[in-house]
Amino acid sequence: MPTATAPDPHGPTVRTGSPTRRRALAAAATALAGALAVGGMVALAPSASAGEFLTNGDFESGTLSGWTCDAGAQAVTGQAHSGSYALKGTPSASATGQCAQTVTVAPNTAYTLSAQVDGSYVYLGVDGGTSTWTASTGAGYAPLSVSFTTGATQTTAKVYVHGWYGEPSYLADDISLQGPGSGTTTPPTTPPTTPPTTPPTTPPTSPPSGDLPTHALVGYLHETFANGSGYTKLADVPDDWNIIDLAFGETDSPTSGTIHFTRCSVSECPSVESDADFKAAIKAKQAAGKKVLLSIGGANGEVQLTTTAARDAFVSSVSSIIDQWGLDGVDIDFENQSLSLNTGDTDFKNPTTPAIVNLIAAIKSLKAKYGSGFVLTMAPETFFVQMGYQYYGTGPFGGQDPRCGAYLPVIYALRDDLTLLTVQDYNSGPIMGLDNQYHTMGGADFHIAMTDMLLTGFPVAGNTSNMFPALAPSQVGIGLPASVNAGNGYTSPDQVDQALDCLTKKTNCGSYTTHGSWPGLRGLMTWSINWDGYSGWAFSHNFDSYFG
Template sequence: MGPFGRTRPSLARHGLLAVLVTAALAASGISSAARAADADLVRNGGFEAGLDGWTCTSATTVKSPVRSGASALRATPSGSDNARCTQTVTVRPDSQYTLSGHVRGSYVYLGATGTGTTDVSAWTQSALDWQQLTTTFRTGPTTTRVTLHTHGWYGTGAYLADDVSLTGPGADTGVPPAPPTGLRTGSVTSTSVALSWSPVAGATGYAVYRDGTRVRTATGTSVTVTGLTPDTAYAFQVAAVNDAGESAKSATVTATTASGTGGGSADLPPHALVGYLHASFANGSGYTRLADVPDSWDVIDLAFGEPTSVESGDIRFDRCPAAQCPNVESDADFKAAVKAKQAAGKKVLISIGGQNGQVRLTTTAARDTFVSSVSKIIDEYGLDGLDIDFEGHSLSLNADDTDFKNPKTPVIVHLVQALKTLKAKYGDDFVLTMAPETFFVQLGYQYYGTGKWGGQDPRAGAYLPVIHALRDDLTLLHVQDYNSGPVMGLDNQYHSMGGADFHIAMTDMLLTGFPVAGDANNVFPPLRPDQVAIGMPATANAGNGHVPPAEVTKTLDCLTKKTNCGAYATHGTWPALRGLMTWSINWDRFGGWEFQRTFDGYFG
């Protein structure tokens, strides 16, 4: 994704890091007097209020057997779901905590992530009766929130948990906010319901509940709940959140989804946030676990699947080794996180290529190997589809290839055939996205085909025949509007990175269409606005061309409302513009989630 994107990963396999610490409290030197002031920070640790405070998959509460009180958690892992329950709590930095809980069942785990030091877990292979699991950790110097979890193991049967507690210094968090008012429904489709509500003073975010289960969070006062079943009635509530905790839930509103089959691009929210997650390597942005990606991200591209050699077509996805990413999750936890994101209506894709992953499908054998190897990755991890991020010399044109509607260059023809084969194999639900650089797309306005334009770089505009051939199958195109030199817009003026005008001009070309290589008889047709997201770097570290939030807002205002425009005059107004893409989720986390907060603030 550019010179700041990544470093080449080692091929060493990662290991499972399981840390059981039983003597940390004594070693810490914390006195018994100090411990006496500690509090239990877990909300509803005995599950007496159902799953309130917990986010779970495949779980419910039962009245028997229980360890104490009237209820306990019962969760049932399956072949693709370890029945994970999580709760995020507010803690003090640089403080000692003890996590404890009672469990029954086989291979039951209790742990904490995001500690800022070493994430911990305790587990039991077999507990026929209630068994206490205990582990301790110390928070990092800036850690204020930690996520607790309990889960079982795939296909091993139901497990029980009760009396979960986290004891340690409580944060000075004040009081929870008041419950939201004014909850109402907006647009309803076969697979989604739009919700909005009135802001609550003192709230830092909101939790959205569907039929009593917390399904996502929001920083603004609107959200679209996706992944719903057609022709089905749902009940929704919202709670306000701050560091002191969560408010009572709002009044309930109901909505019934429309009839239809759903799936595919229609299953995305009206405005989507797309981000790349460094899954196979580490760099200065740090490793982020898939389960820790905030709910704001609607499409998560796993970076990267790479070829074993440039022309083999054989794509492999090697997750980041523990030597580079000490906090990397196990394969089982990674696959469970994929399922959890999908259950929340998110799309998780494998991204092929990147800065170091050059792929050239020069032969039919390479094409077929590409299809089979990519299918293996999608099937192994249960992914929703594929992102093509071919850079470098992966795509280029032969000298006589001047008609983008009828390409002749083998690497382009074979790629189109491979992607159509994958789409046919997985059907309408298959999500296909592309992330070309401006060089491969908008530069086709000036230069397309080396024969016609006297030796210009044969990569100029080389994505155009691929995009055009797949426009009916393409879910999203998010051109990288960064790491780019000046590019001529439809006003015949050069536009440079660094402000809203560049993004406006580049996006206007996609939504208006343009003559290829200046040929008025050879026009690249416009894409639908719901197919287009604007690619931007999350931070200045992530790539050349970063713009501050105010310029992002100007870009969106101009394209969706035709207000706040600058020097460039657009050829239309597109309120259905799908959204934003960024390199990357990791860099945005490094930058304090500025890009995510800008998107949430604008679209909700």
């Protein structure tokens, strides 16, 4: 799946600020969430004969009649698969260019959705069910098709076609939904939803504190590369920063498990300090009560511990880096394809996917080796965590993106060892919150809704009998870009303060109602220390101003 490109994102492609180090949204986003608007409703009178369920699926009306589409969609001529017209969808940085249509269906009935599509990263599916996609159709149209069977009480289905965030326009034509029945158009309706009202379980009673202050500031230091923000020596990092994540430990081969940490060269970073001075700076920071961690992964550091040999190589190589530099622990920043769930792996409490199981075992081995003082942090994207509220892995029909919610089993298994979780609330598409509304990055509302999910807990894939439990407030921080240069979803200081007011005091919440207030919320994380310095330290100064 593609990722949305941003100026300097902390996400699944590369760290930005440099053309080779950009952290983009692996979806982070709403890959399978479908459109935000409900499409036109087509009511059908079921019969024994096969019928077409979609209105204007060939777009020969010359309009988008019957469809509800993201901005920029249009019916175009001269580019059709058949006939005269086709749909042209145009994704943006914040939308997938989706067109959707809702139809009335019969319970316990099989249907087939098909389309001809032309472009890259084009998706076809049914909301809440199966989907399919193509990375590229080459030079012309190619078919996509999915089949699904409705549930015992299901009476509507929303089908969609869309591209992907930041990708070029795509074409779709001859979209068809075949099944028993035929129908006529009726006004749109909205299916009822009921948000969860009761937190599922209590958080860990004694989560590791990592000897952190009550409110901590976390930042990434560009240590193995240079970009437009400039190189910052560790000794020059201001005392505001409580956890300093050295970015990044990476692999040469995704499945080898061997991690290396190669500091930026003099040719790339002319002001880089010597190894001796770097090691001395680590000790000085630690003497001042700061934690210095190895951040593993990032966009270029894809890690897939698919074998026990890779697991053991990971533990050995990471231990060597920790020992060489005298570090306090690790930050798990697995992105892109590092974590995904195998088909049939449906229980986050009992994962079976080797890459997930081996990662959990590897981190537990590191924790056992270094003891209670070992600091463990994670910085996943919303796609791998909060998206799990709607979708988990490949889903019941095997057609969803297998990365949906893929961090949940790791967080759950390590929740008693986890010092801090700082989900990246940026480079993200719209994500559904516990109010069953979509929330968009860049303002207080997004941070409030996303953090409320972590501190309240939520049903995984909507299954109220399978609840992801709340984390302790001391284990949760909010991840943000330090400046407009650092990534999509920059949040102004006043909006950051509003989010903190709501989450810690339950005041100034706007339209969202949280499920509690958490004065012990640990703090904030940012990509990155370098970008904050580049922007005059505005992010860290605002943190200091708020928490004192």
